[in-house]
Amino acid sequence: MAFLAGPWKGGGPLDLSALMVVVPTKQSGRRLREAIAGYAATQGQAAFPPRVLTPDRLIASDATGSEASPLESLLAWAEVFRGLELEEFRSVFPIDPPERNFAWAVRLAQGFARLQGSLAEAGLRLSDVPAKAGADFPEAERWRQIAELERRHTRELASRNLREAQAAKIERAAAPVLPEGIQGIVMLGTPDPLPLALRALAVHAQSVPVEVAVFAPEADAAAFDAWGRPLAETWTTRPFALREFEQRVQLCADPAAQAERVIAVARGYGGSDPGVLGAGVADSEVLPLLEAGLRHAGLAGFNPEGRACHGDGFYQLLAALAGLARDDSFAAVETLARCPDFLEFLPARGNAEVSAAGSLAALDEMRARHLPPDLAAARRHAPGSAALAAVAELRATLVAGVFPENAAAALRLVFGARKFDLARPADALAAESAKAWTEVMRETKEAAAVFGNISNAEWWDVALRLYGELQHSDDKPAGAIELQGWLELLWEDAPHLVVTGLNDGSVPEAVVGDPFLPESLRERLGLKTNAARFTRDAYLLQALAACREQGGRLDLLLGKTSVAGDPLRPSRLLLRCADAELPRRIKFLFSAVESARPNPPWRRAWQLQVPEATLPSRVAVTALRAWLDCPFRFYLSRVLRMEPVDPGKTELDALDFGTLCHAALEAMGNERALRDCTDAAVLREFLLNTLDATAARRFGRELTLPLIVQLESARQRLSRAAEVQAQTRADGWVIEWVEKKFVLDVGGLVVSGKIDRIDRHERTGAIRVLDYKTSDKPAQPWETHLRPARRDETAPEFARFLHRERETVWGDLQLPVYLRAIAAEFPGETECGYFNLPKASTETGIARWDEYTRELAESAWRCAEGVAAAIRAREFWPPNEKVRPEYDDFAALFHHGVAESVAGKERVR
Amino acid sequence: MTTVGHVMILASAGSGKTYALTNRFVRLLALGAKPERIVALTFTRKAAGEFFDEILNKLARAASEPGYAAQLAGEIGVPAFGAADFLKLLRAVADAMHRLRLGTFDGFFARVARNFPLELGLAGEFEILQEHAARMERGRVLQRLFGRAGELAGAQREFIEAFKRATFGADEKRLGAQLDRFIDEHQEIFLAAPGRDHWGNPARIWREGWEGLKAAAQLAPAAQALRAALADVALSAGQRARWDAFFADLAGWSPGAPMGAALNYLFGNALKAWPGLAEIMVERKKHALPAVAGDALRRLLQAIIGAEFGRRLEMTRGIYAVLNGYEAVYHDAVRRAGKLTFGDVQRLLAPGEDGARTLSREAAEGNRLFIDFRLDAEIDHWLLDEFQDTSFGQWSVLKNLIDEAVQDAAGARSFFYVGDVKQSVFAWRGGDPRLFREIFNHYNDARPGIIAEEHLLKSWRSGPPVVAMVNAVFRAAPAIGELFPGEASAAWNREWRDHESARPQLGGHAALLHAADEDARFATALKLLHEIEPLERGLTCALLVQKNNTAAELAEYLRREGGVPAVAESDLHVCVDNPLGTALLALVKAAAHPGDTLAHGHLRMTPLGDLLVAEGLAEPERLTRRLLGQIHAEGFERTMDFWLRRLEPRLAADDAFSRARGRQFIAAAGLFDATASRGIAEFIQFMESYTVRDAEAAAVVRVMTIHKAKGLGFDVVILPDLEGTKLDARRKGLAVQRAPDRSVEWVLDLPDRLFAEQDTVLAAHLRAAEADACYENLSLLYVAMTRAKRAMYVITKPPGKSASRNFPKLLAEALGGESATVRVGKQEFAGAFSEGDADWHTRIAPPTPEVRGAPEIGRLDPATVGKSQRLPSRQPSDEKTGLLGGAQLFALTGGGSAAADFGDALHRLFAEVEWASDPAMEKIAALWSGCGVAGEEALACLRAPELAGVWTRPEGATEAEVWRERAFEVVLDGAWVTGVFDRVVVERDGKGIARRATVFDFKTDRIGDEREVAATVLRYAGQLNLYRKVAAVLLELKREAVTCELVLAKMHRRVVVPVTGSR
């Protein structure tokens, strides 16, 4: 600071406005200005700051219109690739890609744009490479072709009156303009300035004095070149000196472990002393863990980098709109509907009363019932839905006209009625995002003016990517610990600095796997090489240590593995030591670390507090079975009425499937004319027609794939059922009743139900109760109703009985209750059984319950009364521990035993 | 440099594979190889890491201990080498660390692919899909396949036809589940054989043609003929009944459907009588078959078989078409978007028939991938680990490079591979143990002796008793040969060599114990643990089982019944295996799906219930708005963390477990956020399927599958789960017939054994498949039995007369089946074999527990150090408040940010004005009129009489100075303030001392009436008073001496802003 201020001793403002100061990064610039303000303050004064900028700004565009924006450059590349005859470029594209679409072209374009960028850093164009690299290098032909590609790129731009930006930049560097009023330039603590920027500085040096200042002891002057860049000779060989090396350097298991140590020390400082502790994050994997950890520990952390926009909420809304613009699938609708901005838009559309919860529930209901493929289908099912209407309006807007106008229009719709109060941080942030996106839209609009044949969807993709890559910087909370990248640390003046991620590849930074510029070529071209990065980082590390020799402290953390578990290696910088020391260093840095975190034994956080609820006034027959299955789950499902939603539902579930088939069969039964029909063909036709009609009513004409398959299946089952029905009629059985409703008092409990079908035999007059079953395997009544007692049977007494000398338990009471229910109406012999429509059509048929004896009937009734009594007595215990989780709707509630998971059993007892 | 030679090492379990590998590496270095010119590949990242550490530590030790240096020098066959030389190597390796190529096959391939995207038809960079991500992508593809109607109608039709063929009418109601299974089971096969014509193609299966369909057509007639012919055969009533039942079943039978009992029975018996069919066994009595009947029966059988095969072929083609439909979408949506699995990468690199895209070090050849330049890698030496697990695919990628190395005339390059065919337990995921020999023969046939063969048989892991038991079982060539006749046992016995223990002093105990059923086996295991008390004695201990869920059950059992700290090392579903996690998920579900009464009910039963009430979110409406808003704005990690923090006080103070799970939950949520998805359903799915491997905590009994135990060693190993069916049962699933070069010849959904046996081709395939299965299972047993260092206890049920050829049977054959008493310490067990010292454990003293505190970072004393100054920063513009209309935010032209542009333009122009009076103004004005609206406006302002005062020198001031667009930095009331003045007029006296100043701030927004003027002034008051203070500081004036004026450009109005206290 003193160096900049020079003789100034207060008395009038500290005026540096005639000075231009070059610093390595934005953040360091900020640091400098803060320091200047502080310095002036020491004299009770203020300052006119110098013009502070980063090297790349030295040659940045002066925003003259003719220069191609990055987007335009990208699209120009895409144009080049789309129209390319690959045969002429076999050294670049040895084989044809599977498909040459826009997406392919854009992804290529990004690669080439990046390539241009990295060459431009050294003032090179693609076409310079062959010459620069020398004749002897292996991929000469490839690069000749790449050069040709670049020529075409330039042409594409030229044909649109655009200048290629990188080229322009290089020209600017040759003849930079000095802002008026600048009388001197200082480059401050910038160990690896952009080579191209140095060209510009060199030119400036002819008109104004240019000084270069580095952070290093006077004695080391010789260790840097004229531009303040550390010299390889010196820094790659010089041992890294750090006192108490083995205390200061810590090997941690993984990023999480590193984060934890930083958080521990931060906690130690209690956040009370901002400015004592600084944290450096050289390995990007540590950053999120560190941020989350600090937040969780109630400490503030601040990442000056800011956050990429694709993490923010507004991006999600845009993505949802893009989805809707692409197609109006119901999934796209659901996604959009869950965007808060959309939910706020609903009432704004003049239906003030629509509730968010209501709309979402309705959508889920819609999916569950109708499985609509798209918006149109959904609207046919619910013409009145405000939410769907709103989506439809947006969809219409999005597909009308061209991008970005239609996108902007849609957004104006959504936000039209909203006011953003800039005083509210949330609103301010939203407004900021909106501005950023609008900028993107403008950019695309300009580009769209000159680049044709790009579809809306493609524009959306491009624009979204642009926006997603932007950075939000939130303001720094008071007392927050700054989490800075490796290159910022030189400017960090906190006395205690903890740096994480000192692993090779992060420090020294290494770039590998560039398909165009391998290290060897970079060397030939004079681009930044990993070797150069090594030198730079060797110097940086030493500098960080050196300036904390007195009264300061530098801690270095490194990880053994990455988050994904890949092994990491210690930074080579830490191995810069006298050979004699090396073995010890190696042993220290390559020792094994067992993960510090022990895993505590499983333990229950809490037991569920089951609320009380009043019993339903009447229950369905199926309830009896449910209770027998598991009294407690009965309580949850039938008394508390807890029911899941399956948001991923894409096809009929077993129940839907059954209902569909039932509907057809019921209709058949109701059709008096068909009751005597023995012609399978006729029956089949009727059944299938009814099925189609029902399906159409419920699902509309457009069916999704699984539905088509499932209906196909239903069709097959019904066809076969028709034959069976024809046969049964031929055997003399006539349908007497279908879907016969009944209400039955079982020991004081009202049980209601519907009997699928009752047949009467035309000759014997015998009565037969049938229930349709559509399970994949044919069901046998005795198997579904009875089961052998388990070794540790928990079923209550009334459910057990001796059946053929075997301890047997009632699992279901459906048919017995049916029989009981109709006993009065049809006295005398009644049989019962299932009409199976299983998976294998050969197994379709009627399964009679032959041995349904009087004893069974009595035992069953005893059981039914028992269940009824239990329900009325609120006996919902013990639960069935044997239900397999994958078949248990309530699995999420239970861990390590159902009974164990629940408190307050007395309430359900 | 001296040639290093090529070596194949067959290293038995525990014989120090890694040791050999690292020695090889050091040897290469010692012979002058550059570290970066050596590639060493293995399978797990962990192994790769350890490998690297071991090399460095080895060198470090040799560099610092002359004694060890000498030993190592001897081992690597460079006796001249001393500590100093090793130090040089160490330095060389350390410096080249970043260029070393030690890693996994996957990693290496991915790296190569990254360097050749265009050559591989990729559009650029790609990302590797890990397990979770891949699942998610599949989900999306299925959704896409299922969600849409109309659009892909054509494809759809086809797909459905395929699906019907694949499942043959025996439809499946849950298409989703079915397809998911399909993909799991068949995708790999599909990708290996994407050609339609490999699937269910009789021409490929039966080279000499196939009559099946013709035969099938005979079904009905043949049945009739047989019925007729049987009419006049003398049969007992029982036999007659059987035949009737047979015909009844037959009528109901359709190909592929399970056969009815009677059909099955007679079908089987008939096949026994095949091909003569002169008589047949029915009801335990043979009855004769007249020629007609025999012939009819023959045709009938052929018909049935033909029909069955026909259907299988059909199904196979169906399966293909279904996969094909799925793959088409997946490929388009996922791979082309640059998301590849490791498998994809490997397939991309596979040279292919045309030999295109062959990795090579010869630059010349056209269609090849010249790696030296792109990878900055000149690879001379190859070290391949665990070679028995190498898949043919992996090999074929490397083959050419290794060819070049082996054939290198100068002998300057080398190839070294090590592994143990006896441990090939990963055949099911491509591991191809046969390669081991094939490669050896391939090269040695060409040039005998070019690859040296070495065997490592000394076990550095196991003590004599364990080794003895291993030998006893696997040396039992006759037993094995007899149990598993044919290639399986032959291959095994060929490679078998007796092991010996390199650590006789280790002692120990090995025994085979008997227990009736699973419960008894578990109980026995527990009894052993209580007797041996491994943890108390500081011994590591593992129980190895065959299946993950068995591991979980067993661990649970040991904890529950025995209080043993056992950890199942299966992957833990940390987000849902505990109440906290599922409650948090319920919170999200409830918010996103207000109709989910289950989730809502669930919440109410947990502390979250009260919490929501306390936060006023009991109402679904509020909950939905609040939570969705939160997730939307901040992502899942922050949101979940917010709620977790509120929940924490309600957890028991000492509940470390739930807190740990909480952290894991948040971490998982973070990972999901990183996928940039905010999909609620996807989040739930992700969290439910998210797993972590339990950290290997010390002092626990580890329960894991044998597969997971591969490569590990424990003091005590218990094997309580070796029961099971035939060892040579072929893996179920599609039959894939491969040519010697491993290319797929045909794929078929193999009919049941009964049928397959009847066909020479399929029977042959069956036998081969069974041989492989058998070999893999022997390997599994071998791996299981070679994990123990000191003691091993195998617990199986006594073989009895059960004939099934399973592990217990084999063990009984080899170790004896007679139950006797086996003593372990004070306990007695029923068992058949015992070797070594039954009291071994009693001789082991418990270790003295060493205390290690978790490392901490020391702190500075804040009092003594100079802090770096950190001030909260403020900018006058922050003081701005105001309302922005939603609509104007998104204006593409005018308004919104367009207004801002206009404002900037105007400001720029104003900055050019010093005094309106000075002559230069004429020129400037001229220029302005040139530059559009802004220019006009600016000019107007300049000329406007109301604003004259802004541009003219204040009279009375001897000296006046103007600041234009002047930036400042200042510290005010402890805050760092940064800003820019639009225009300041400073009046100085004769001595140049500032007397007073006026700060002008230009506002260009449209302002209509007086009310808005007032509002504006109000809005900017804060900002201007801040300017006032700054100016005061800069000029060392009293604040009162500084006037602040808003200049409303549009209205040509000047408004003085009154002094207010600091904001």
Ligand code: SF4
């Ligand atoms: S798999 Fe996909 S990404 Fe890879 S080459 Fe084929 S099309 Fe391109």
